[in-house]
Amino acid sequence: RMLKRQMQCRLDIDRLNAAFLAIYESLVPPEEETAKQKQFFMLLEKLVSKEWPEARLYLYGSCANSFGVSKSDIDVCLTIEDAEINKSEVLLKLADILQADNLQNVQALTRARVPIVKLMDPVTGISCDICLNNVLAVVNTKLLRDYAQIDVRLRQLAFIVKHWAKSRGVNATYQGTLSSYAYVLMCIHFLQQRRPAILPCLQEMGTTYSAIVDDIRCAYFDQVEKLRGFGSRNKETIAQLVWAFFNYWAYRHDYANGVISVRTGSMLSKREKDWTRRIGNDRHLICIEDPFEISHDLGRVVDKFSIKVLREEFERAAEIMQYDPNPCVTLFEPY
Ligand code: ATP
Ligand code: MG
Incomplete structure (x- = not known):
């Protein structure tokens, strides 16, 4: 009976996975x-x-x-x-x-x-x-494109997260929610943190690309064709990753102290960034360090009202991934 239950579970996860992949495929431009x-x-x-x-x-x-x-x-x-x-x-x-x-x-x-x-x-x-x-913006576009070459799960996860954010109305910086650029950085950071890691940290590796833009040195390892298969020891499927992504932002992220940093591939503290107080309109309620303009918090648009909206949406998504019989539909229901 136990075995039968486990097998049913397996089938459910596989079906969910196929459904997420179908959504991804339908979003990819022809x-x-x-x-x-x-x-x-x-x-x-x-x-x-x-x-x-x-x-x-x-x-x-x-x-x-x-x-x-x-x-x-x-x-x-x-x-x-x-x-x-x-x-x-x-x-x-x-x-x-x-x-x-x-x-x-x-x-x-x-x-x-x-x-x-x-x-x-x-x-x-x-x-x-x-x-x-x-x-x-041209250089950070290249960084994102280079990350996308390393493991297809990044593109799959980011498409699903962006689609969710647009459907739920939490992808509008003028309303205090996050840009698409911020969501992609959240996905990259999340995949850098999986164990085994699914993505490396390109800015911590030997420099093969370097440019100085507005007095900022932008340098990283861009020979990503050498990194294909980097994440292959990690067998997590897209359904598991979507579950874990929302679970992380709903229940596990330390909003009071944590700063996610793709540049270092790690979690930094608000204290070391000096992002502990409100300065002007920057409240630092959710902190996402720009990989090159490191004094720039992409979460700075978020205010005390929109942080609530955002966190409730993360929690809703996490609950759906956990309990809903048909997450591929419910997750993207218009708000
Ligand atoms: P969409 O599919 O929603 O149009 P997008 O990738 O074009 O997504 P946007 O958030 O519209 O994302 O941003 C376009 C580009 O502008 C980003 O790829 C990035 O290069 C740059 N950009 C956007 N916001 C910022 C920011 N706050 N700081 C630095 N660069 C940014
Ligand atoms: Mg755009």
Whole structure:
């Protein structure tokens, strides 16, 4: 009887696992979508180089970090080396050029916290934001993409966590919840902490890639093709990892003292970061260290109301993973 029970359990977990993998597969963008993005990006490159021959364009964010779901907007960064440029002028000029080429809904938001030009391509239907000289975002995009190459479970877990966060309304920094970027860092850190570890800590390994951006040295081991199979001693399945991820953030994380750090692959303390007091609007109620801008807490947008919302959502998810007969549906129910 016991054996039969164990076997039933096994079957349930396997079925759950297959269901999570199916959700992951349904979120991955199809090949033709990625091809369209590339094509549109090349058009932008052509338009930009006519006006600024030395300038370069980079894709960043979810269209380039391998954590983008189907039908995402694309994020583009224009870099111009000239230190003399006036950012607003360049963005207004860029908006003119794009408008003249029949791109639609072109808007220069020069007074935003991160000034951008927004536009839509009527041919492919792709929407796009272009920012200026935001090279750190290009570099952290590469770091995320490199981590994703090491073990497929990172991409699977992050897609499911992002999908959950969007469905439950906890993926909006302007409402005090977390960015997609923060959720991916939480997934990387979580997989660095599994035993056996599923991901290494690339910034603690020998440097093969290094760049200095805004006076910050960004250095890490980027020959990730040599690390395939790194996590293969750990046999945890995606269903187990989703369970453990929510269990961690619901019941095990030390919100009072802990800072998660992908840079060191470990847990730091608020005290050593000097993140123990509220300074201005930074309350440090959930602490996620940026891997390169290490004085930057990605949880700083979270306030005393949204921390409650966030923790209740983690607890709801953990309960569902533990007790719900059909977690793959209930987890993503709209709030
Ligand atoms: P989505 O699929 O939701 O669009 P995304 O990966 O594009 O996800 P965003 O949170 O929109 O994620 O951020 C886009 C990019 O901007 C990130 O990949 C990162 O490079 C950069 N970024 C976003 N927020 C921050 C931040 N607080 N600090 C540094 N870089 C950030
Ligand atoms: Mg984005």
